[in-house]
Each structure stands twice: as structure tokens, then as C-alpha cells.
Amino acid sequence: MASKLRLALIQMSVGDNKAKNIARAVQLIREAAGGGAQLVALPECFNSPYGTNYFHQYAETIPGESTEALSTVAKKFGLYIVGGSIPERDEDKVYNTCTVWGPQGDMIAKYRKIHLFDINVPGGISFRESDTLSSGNQLTTFDLPQCKVGLGICYDMRFPELAQVYTKMGCKLLLFPGAFNMTTGPVHWELLQRGRALDNQIYIGTISPARDTSAKYIAWGHSSVINPWGEVIATSEEYEAIIYGDVDLDYVEKVRQMIPLRDQRRNDLYEINIK
Numbered sequence: 321m322a323s324k325l326r327l328a329l330i331q332m333s334v335g336d337n338k339a340k341n342i343a344r345a346v347q348l349i350r351e352a353a354g355g356g357a358q359l360v361a362l363p364e365c366f367n368s369p370y371g372t373n374y375f376h377q378y379a380e381t382i383p384g385e386s387t388e389a390l391s392t393v394a395k396k397f398g399l400y401i402v403g404g405s406i407p408e409r410d411e412d413k414v415y416n417t418c419t420v421w422g423p424q425g426d427m428i429a430k431y432r433k434i435h436l437f438d439i440n441v442p443g444g445i446s447f448r449e450s451d452t453l454s455s456g457n458q459l460t461t462f463d464l465p466q467c468k469v470g471l472g473i474c475y476d477m478r479f480p481e482l483a484q485v486y487t488k489m490g491c492k493l494l495l496f497p498g499a500f501n502m503t504t505g506p507v508h509w510e511l512l513q514r515g516r517a518l519d520n521q522i523y524i525g526t527i528s529p530a531r532d533t534s535a536k537y538i539a540w541g542h543s544s545v546i547n548p549w550g551e552v553i554a555t556s557e558e559y560e561a562i563i564y565g566d567v568d569l570d571y572v573e574k575v576r577q578m579i580p581l582r583d584q585r586r587n588d589l590y591e592i593n594i595k
């Protein structure tokens with residue numbers, strides 16, 4: 321089994337014109353293909369500004385115009401694409417949904433954010449996704465030739481149980497499209513990723529939109545790849561950028577041999593269960 325995987329994280333600028341957002345995503349995916357990426361990942365809400373007042377307006381069904389574009393471009397360049405997320409309409413509900421596309425243009429996974437972002441930090445940020453979004457109810461993984469990959473979206477990263485369960489399912493890479501903000505981003509964004517990577521001895525990739533200081537919700541940026549040793553191996557500032565990260569699956573095993581947490585767990589005293 322191949323042990324190397326080149327990721328490209330597309331930290332793209334997202335505006336209020338959906339067609340332009342989709343076109344920009346396609347353009348940057350093409351560029352990432354030229355850069356040798358085997359898997360390209362987009363940010364949370366890549367086709368719509370992030371905000372409860374936008375989700376219904378920008379929501380579409382799957383298939384729909386955004387996901388059709390991803391399918392076409394995945395096939396054209398023979399790539400895996402993790403389509404960040406879009407507001408997905410399904411009957412009377414809207415979800416924050418990530419779709420994954422294989423090199424033949426087929427949808428190989430669909431994940432609906434399971435932990436909705438409802439917080440209130442006085443003087444900082446107050447947000448209630450649950451005012452307009454419904455939560456998904458399923459963990460989701462997909463298989464690459466190199467490894468199994470687990471999916472989460474943004475706030476999902478705060479729940480260590482999710483990453484632990486994915487690890488138990490055999491994932492060696494977790495991807496979190498996410499748009500942290502100017503209150504929680506500076507303190508929590510990198511710490512959470514490094515924590516999840518280190519706890520589980522896996523790779524983590526996060527994909528943010530670029531920062532737009534004129535937007536109502538200002539994204540933190542700083543998309544990154546973390547290795548199983550807890551190191552940041554690729555990252556960025558807040559601007560639009562493609563971040564390449566080279567994942568080495570053999571290194572996962574090396575780290576697990578050096579610090580053999582998996583054999584030292586006290587499953588006689590505690591255990592993470594998969595429902």
C-alpha cells in the first residue's frame with residue numbers, strides 16, 4: 321500500500337456570490353492538481369458566507385450546482401476532493417454538509433456536521449447554528465488507497481471522543497473543514513488540532529476560508545496539517561493560499577511504536593465504544 325499522500329488545503333476567499341465562489345474553488349483545485357496534490361480539501365461553507373442568516377438562502381440539494389462542480393473537477397483531474405461544506409437542503413431541513421468525491425467523479429462520502437456550533441462568550445462571540453441548521457447523526461469515513469480518513473466539521477474538533485472513535489475505526493487522517501473566529505481562533509484552533517493528533521497519534525488537516533475583515537463573521541484562517549507527533553508540518557496565515565502537506569502513513573506506525581499508547585490503554589478501567 322502506498323504510504324505517502326500529498327494533501328492540498330484550499331484556504332480560499334469566500335464572498336457573497338455563490339457562482340463566483342464555486343468558480344474560484346474549481347480554479348484553485350486545478351492549481352492544486354498542478355502542484356501534485358492527490359487529495360484536495362476545501363473550507364467549511366466554501367460556496368456561501370458563514371452565518372445563520374445565509375444558510376437558508378445559499379442552501380441547495382445534493383446533487384446541486386456546487387456538488388456537480390466538485391464531481392466534474394474531481395473526474396477531470398483524477399483527484400479525491402473533500403468538498404469543505406455547503407448548506408445542504410433536505411426537505412424542510414438544512415444541514416452543514418461535507419461531500420467527498422473520488423477520481424471518477426463519484427460521491428464516496430457525505431457527512432453532516434454532528435455537533436452544532438452554539439456558544440456564547442460575553443464580549444467575544446455569540447453564535448447559534450441550531451437556530452437554522454439541523455445536526456447530522458452519523459460518523460463518516462472514506463477510504464483512500466493510502467488510508468482510511470475520518471470527517472468532522474469545525475466545532476466537531478472540540479469533541480475528543482469523535483477523534484478517538486475514528487481512530488478506533490482505523491483512520492490515520494482526520495480532516496476538519498472549519499471556520500474558527502477571531503475570539504476562539506487565536507487560542508484554541510491550533511491547540512485543538514495538535515491535541516487531537518497527539519492523543520490519537522494520527523494526522524489532522526484543517527481547512528479554513530481566508531479572512532475577510534469586511535464579513536460579519538471573520539474567519540481565523542491558519543489552515544494546517546499536524547503530524548502524529550503533534551507538530552505543525554504545514555500551515556498558513558490568514559490570506560488566500562493553497563497549503564500543501566505531505567502525509568507519511570509509515571510515520572504513524574513509527575510514532576505508535578515509540579510511544580505505544582494503544583497497547584497501554586487501561587481498557588479494563590475505561591473504553592471508547594462505537595455505537
Ligand SMILES: O=C(O)CCC(=O)C(=O)O
Pocket residue numbers: 364436437473474475476478498499500501504505508
Ligand atoms: O469552536 C469554535 O470556536 C468555532 C466553531 C465554528 O466556527 C464552527 O463550528 O463553525
